[in-house]
Amino acid sequence: MTAVRVGTLATRRVGAALAAGRLNLHLGPFSTALQSHSAKVTRYFCDLYRDCLVTLNEDEIVDYTLRVGAPNLLRRFVRPQIVPDPGFHFPALPLPAHMAPLALEMGMNLTAALQCFRFVMFHAGVVAKNDNAVMIAAHSGGGKSTLTAAMMEAGYRLLSDEFAILHRSRPVLQPYPRPVSLKNASIDVVQAFAGNDAVSTRLEGTPKGTIAYRRARRADVEAMNQVAVPKLLIFPHFTDGRQPGVTQVEPADAAMRLVAGSPNYQVVGEAAFESTMAMFDSLACYEISYGNTEDSVRLVEDLFQETGA
Amino acid sequence: MKRAFFRAAVGLTALPENQLDLSRFLRWAAHDHILGQVAAAHVDEAGGKLKDVLENARIRSAHDRRMLTFEADRISRALLGSGIEPVLLKGGAYVAAGLRAGRGRRVSDIDILVEDQRLAETEVLLREAGWQGDSSTAGDYDQQYYRRWMHELPPMRHGTRRTLIDVHHRLLPRTARLQPRHDLMMAASVKLESTGLRAFSPMDRFIHSAIHICADGAFETVARSFIELYYLFGDLEADDRRRLIDRAAEVNALKPVASALWAVSHYFGSANAHAALRSMGVMKVGVALRFILRVVVRGGRLAPVARLALYVRSHYMRMPLAMLAKHLFSKAFKRGGQARATRSGG
Numbered sequence: 001m002t003a004v005r006v007g008t009l010a011t012r013r014v015g016a017a018l019a020a021g022r023l024n025l026h027l028g029p030f031s032t033a034l035q036s037h038s039a040k041v042t043r044y045f046c047d048l049y050r051d052c053l054v055t056l057n058e059d060e061i062v063d064y065t066l067r068v069g070a071p072n073l074l075r076r077f078v079r080p081q082i083v084p085d086p087g088f089h090f091p092a093l094p095l096p097a098h099m100a101p102l103a104l105e106m107g108m109n110l111t112a113a114l115q116c117f118r119f120v121m122f123h124a125g126v127v128a129k130n131d132n133a134v135m136i137a138a139h140s141g142g143g144k145s146t147l148t149a150a151m152m153e154a155g156y157r158l159l160s161d162e163f164a165i166l167h168r169s170r171p172v173l174q175p176y177p178r179p180v181s182l183k184n185a186s187i188d189v190v191q192a193f194a195g196n197d198a199v200s201t202r203l204e205g206t207p208k209g210t211i212a213y214r215r216a217r218r219a220d221v222e223a224m225n226q227v228a229v230p231k232l233l234i235f236p237h238f239t240d241g242r243q244p245g246v247t248q249v250e251p252a253d254a255a256m257r258l259v260a261g262s263p264n265y266q267v268v269g270e271a272a273f274e275s276t277m278a279m280f281d282s283l284a285c286y287e288i289s290y291g292n293t294e295d296s297v298r299l300v301e302d303l304f305q306e307t308g309a
Numbered sequence: 310m311k312r313a314f315f316r317a318a319v320g321l322t323a324l325p326e327n328q329l330d331l332s333r334f335l336r337w338a339a340h341d342h343i344l345g346q347v348a349a350a351h352v353d354e355a356g357g358k359l360k361d362v363l364e365n366a367r368i369r370s371a372h373d374r375r376m377l378t379f380e381a382d383r384i385s386r387a388l389l390g391s392g393i394e395p396v397l398l399k400g401g402a403y404v405a406a407g408l409r410a411g412r413g414r415r416v417s418d419i420d421i422l423v424e425d426q427r428l429a430e431t432e433v434l435l436r437e438a439g440w441q442g443d444s445s446t447a448g449d450y451d452q453q454y455y456r457r458w459m460h461e462l463p464p465m466r467h468g469t470r471r472t473l474i475d476v477h478h479r480l481l482p483r484t485a486r487l488q489p490r491h492d493l494m495m496a497a498s499v500k501l502e503s504t505g506l507r508a509f510s511p512m513d514r515f516i517h518s519a520i521h522i523c524a525d526g527a528f529e530t531v532a533r534s535f536i537e538l539y540y541l542f543g544d545l546e547a548d549d550r551r552r553l554i555d556r557a558a559e560v561n562a563l564k565p566v567a568s569a570l571w572a573v574s575h576y577f578g579s580a581n582a583h584a585a586l587r588s589m590g591v592m593k594v595g596v597a598l599r600f601i602l603r604v605v606v607r608g609g610r611l612a613p614v615a616r617l618a619l620y621v622r623s624h625y626m627r628m629p630l631a632m633l634a635k636h637l638f639s640k641a642f643k644r645g646g647q648a649r650a651t652r653s654g655g
Contacts, residue, residue, distance in 0.1 A: 031358060033336075059329035061358040063365070065336060087340060117368040118361060267372040 007050035015042040017056040021067070024060045026053045028176035028224045029119065029165065030112060031062040038082060040100035041068050048101075048179045048200055051218040064111035068104050070097075086111045099203050102211055108178060109162055113263040119174060120272040122164040123261035126173055126228070127156035132309035133173050133228035134300060135164050136236060138261055143238035143296070146186035149214050150293045151300060153193050158220040159228060168271040171279035172227040177220040179213035187212045189293055230279050231307040233258070234300060235287045242291035244299055254285035311337075311606050315576040318343055318532065319539055320350030324359075335362060341532035342415045345370030349413030370413040377404045378503075380419050380472050385505040387438035393431055394507050395421035396498050398477065398517065402508040403537075405501050410540035415533075418464070418473035421506070422491065425478045432462055432476065440465035440474055450639055458484050458628070480520055484628040487524050489516075490560040512549045515541040516562050519569030524562075524626055528619045531606050538569045539577045550581055554589055563589070568598060575599075576606075598622075 003026055006014060017023040021035035036042070067085040070076035071094045080097035084107025092110070095103050113121060125136040125148035134151065138144050148161050159165075159175040166173055182190050182199070187210065191199045200213040233254055249257075255276060259265050265272045284307050290296040314334050316322045324347075325331040338344045344366035355363050381401060388395065396402075398420040403411030423431045443466040446455065455463040461477040480491045494517065498507040509517055518541050522534040545553065557566040567589055573582035604615040624633055 029361075059327075059332050061328075061332050061335060061362060063358075063362060065339070116365065117372075118365045268368060269372060269375065 003053035003055050005050065006046055006052050006054055009046075009054075009056075011042060011046045013056070014046050014054075015039065017054075018042055018045070020058075021065075022056050022058045024055045024057075024062055025049065026055065027178065027221075028160075029174050030064065030116070030176065031060065032108065032111060033058075033060065033062045033065045034068070034104075035066070036068040036100075036104070037076075038068060038097065038100045040098065041082075041104050044101040044104065044200065048213055048215050051216070051221040053221075064115055066104075066107045066111050068100065068107055084110060086114070088114070090114070093207065095206070099206055101200060101213065102203055102206055105179065105181060105213065112163065112176070116165075117264055117267055118168070120166040120168060120268050120275055121262055121264050122166065122258050123162070123263070124164040124233075124258070125161050125180075126159035126164050126175075126230075127151040128159055128173075128228035129156050129304070130309070131226065131228045132304075132307075133159060133230045134232045134234060134304060135173075135230055135258075136234045137258060139235060139237070142236045143186070144236060145180050145182055146189060146238070146293060147234075147236050147296050147300070149180045149182065149186075149190045149194065150297050152180075152214075152217070152220075154297050154301060157223055158216050164230070166230075166272075166275055166279060167227070168268060168275050171275055171281075172229055174227055175220070175224045177216035177224055179215055182212050182214055184209045190214055230283055231309045232300070232304055233283050233285045234303070235285075236296065237287060237289040238291070238296070239289065240291055242289055244291070244295040245289045246299060246303070247287045249285040249287055251280045251283065251285055254283075255280050311608075312576055312578075314338075315532065315535065315539075316578070318347050318350065319536055319577065321577065324351055324354060331359070335359075337532070341530050343413075343530075343533050343536060345373075345413035345415055346533075346536060347413070367413070370415060373414065373416045374404055374411075376472065377401055377416050377419060380470075380474070381405055381504045381506055383438065383467075384419070384421065384435075384474070387434050387440075388431065391427075391430060391434060393423055393427050393434075394500075394505075395423045395431070395476075396495060396507045396509060397501065397504070398422055398509075399521065402501075402514065405504050405506070406508055408540065408544060410537050410544075414537075418475060420461075420475045420477060422477040422480070422495065424495070428462070428476070428478045432465075435465060435474065435476070439468045439470075441468055442466075443473065454636070458482055458632075460485075480517060481525055482627050484632060485524070486626055487520070487561065487564065489520055489562045493560050511541075511545055512553055512556050513560070515545065515553070515569070516557055516560060516566055519557075519565040520562050523565035523568040526623060528602065528605060528616070531602065535572045535576050539573050539579070542570070542573050542579065542582055550585060553585060568595075571599060572602070 018034055018036045023034050025032045025034060065087045068082060071081055071083045075081040081094040082097045082100050082103045083092050083094040084103050086107055090110060123138040125144045127134050127148060136144050136147050145161055152158050158177045159173060160177060161180040163176055164173055165176055187202060194214060198215050202210050202212045204210050286303055288299045290299060314337055317324055317334060325334050338347045348363040348366040397405055400414050400416040401419045443464045446463040452463055460479040460482045461475050465474050480489050481487055494509055494513045497510045497513060499510055501508050518537055557563050570582045570586040573579045574586055601615045601618050604611050
């Protein structure tokens with residue numbers, strides 16, 4: 001069958017396909033066969049992935065398979081739990097069943113992070129304007145996702161909240177526009193400028209605190225095969241109430257920090273080195289500190305202008 | 310169906326043409342960790358998503374090959390001047406010797422065999438070169454268990470590269486029912502040009518693989534194991550094939566070799582393996598084992614039960630029953646307590 005957008009299908013049909021393991025998500029460079037019996041996974045998927053393309057059959061060749069379900073038969077019924085199973089042994093923590101969306105998103109991250117070798121993966125949020133990209137490096141508490149979501153409101157398209165996906169043969173980034181993961185206070189911030197409809201219901205009390213997801217927009221999904229050239233690499237530092245500040249980072253230092261957060265750089269090997277070095281040839285690298293979201297967006301926009309992009 | 314999959318996996322036949330079969334085949338191959346081998350056997354056939362999947366597997370297995378080559382080099386460097394010439398076992402040897410069994414193979418650790426009396430010295434030298442006891446088996450019980458009863462040292466992990474090495478001094482645990490003559494096999498081993506390490510002779514490689522798979526393993530990845538046997542058997546010269554059974558008898562490994570020949574003959578339709586099996590005369594492969602293996606390979610509802618049976622069998626083969634009971638008791642209680650305390654798992 002030809003691919004259709006999730007939003008054009010009845011929730012019941014998506015649920016049946018998920019239960020039977022016949023639902024294939026085609027997003028960016030990856031196809032993922034999803035399986036789940038959880039109604040919560042179905043509801044979440046129909047909402048947050050509504051603009052994404054899927055096929056409903058089992059004869060599709062896919063990059064990854066992901067099952068999201070109870071860790072065992074007992075936990076399907078008694079104090080039910082849910083856990084992502086990416087098809088290889090991974091010691092993922094079972095979550096209470098109502099945290100199904102988190103289990104799905106964790107599973108989606110795992111499948112790509114640990115099984116993709118066709119691209120060099122870095123842990124970073126990526127947005128782009130006119131196919132020139134800004135990479136926002138991950139750093140615990142740094143505010144990667146909040147800044148990524150804020151840049152979406154400032155007229156940038158979303159490539160990914162989680163992975164900068166670099167081609168091996170040339171320094172361009174491949175989009176993988178999945179929902180942006182928001183934590184704690186940043187949920188209110190993003191909801192205030194993106195609107196209630198753009199953000200999922202909240203999951204309270206997860207291992208990472210309160211979590212909600214911001215949907216990738218239709219335009220982001222439609223541009224999912226349109227690569228972007230990385231121009232700017234940002235290491236964000238959020239401290240409440242702090243005055244905005246910018247520090248330039250030596251490309252070599254920036255490269256080492258970025259590589260340290262790559263799940264597959266060593267495995268891809270020489271091609272990863274070549275492509276990463278080519279990327280850094282035309283990449284401006286900065287650390288920014290800020291105390292509120294408006295400041296961070298302004299800093300990034302100014303630096304983006306300076307790159308001449 | 311599964312037999313067709315085995316044959317396609319080693320390139321005896323083309324990949325399934327029917328789209329549904331092809332997608333099932335690829336999911337089976339991914340699950341059994343043989344995608345890299347499939348990708349190595351089918352280099353020109355792929356387009357579209359199939360190309361993506363196979364290319365991805367190739368990049369992965371190229372890394373494993375690099376890692377193995379490098380680690381083999383580090384091992385021979387660590388032992389340089391000591392006169393210890395370890396035999397590379399399994400995947401390490403297949404890759405170093407450039408065998409078909411090594412093409413595209415997923416490898417996570419490296420196995421070597423040294424003489425019993427040089428074991429302590431080997432351990433010291435490897436420690437000096439940066440390998441340390443792995444935290445998952447650092448507990449007193451595990452350390453004693455390995456050293457007293459097993460055929461290898463507790464696994465050692467390199468401090469910075471995180472690669473894992475298993476140092477063997479025999480092929481099966483000291484307590485195993487079967488005691489193959491590893492001394493004879495070591496004596497017939499050959500030097501590998503590329504590394505300064507050694508490998509078993511082609512015949513002994515097949516015999517060791519049969520021992521490892523049919524007399525020690527719990528058949529966790531059946532497809533991977535049988536493909537390995539198929540390639541190793543297929544690489545034997547006619548002369549070696551004729552002498553194989555005598556050699557198996559000599560090194561005390563007739564039973565596992567019979568099972569291995571059955572697998573190669575049954576799943577890959579190898580006439581040579583069938584003939585070798587026939588020539589063994591009264592030696593028959595256990596009907597029960599064959600049945601259980603077939604169920605595991607086919608999959609389905611009974612497969613978990615069959616896998617449990619193989620797991621129990623692997624332990625039964627490893628040690629006397631009273632000892633097994635004591636070991637399982639200790640594993641369940643002592644190690645469980647340790648795991649809870651250290652969260653190291655086990």
